[in-house]
Amino acid sequence: MDLDRFREKAKNKSVENKKFLQSLKKQDARTVDDAFHQVHEEVFEEMDCLNCANCCKTTSPIFYQTDIERVAKSLRMKPGDFIDQYLRIDEDRDYVLKSSPCPFLDVDNYCKVYESRPRACREYPHTDRKKMVQIMDLTYKNTLVCPAVFEMVERLKKVSKNL
Secondary structure, eight states: OOHHHHHHHHHHTHHHHHHHHHHHTTSOHHHHHHHHHHHHHHHHHHOOGGGTOHHHHHOOOOBOHHHHHHHHHHTTOOHHHHHHHHEEEOTTSOEEESSSSOTTBOTTSOBTTGGGOOHHHHHTTOTTSSOGGGGHHHHHHHHTTOHHHHHHHHHHHHTGGGO
């Protein structure tokens, strides 16, 4: 995965993708869900996150209390110590990682805490959720981070007259 090339393509299509995703907010929610879920399946049959891991390299998931407890337990740490060592509170008052790339990402793009990873990591990139029309702003942001989301949006634009 050539992440520099991806970032350039995502940046060049940024305005177009934002406008397209905003237009989907006005469409029938079930139709949008069906279209997203179909391209989600297609794209992830072709792409392997281990070849990229850009999400883990550049962003932080939100850590909810249950996530903190689960990850801390897997690391044999007290939740408070886990918070002190790895997390900070962001502008939205959420716990997020202090730094990127994620400290649990190894050199082969494997997650050292995969079995206990946060819910946000489990659900990323959120393109197989219900009511996709409600998260178009997040989906747009993810087109700038995740090559799979970028590819999904490119494919959806090609069939958008059917939406």
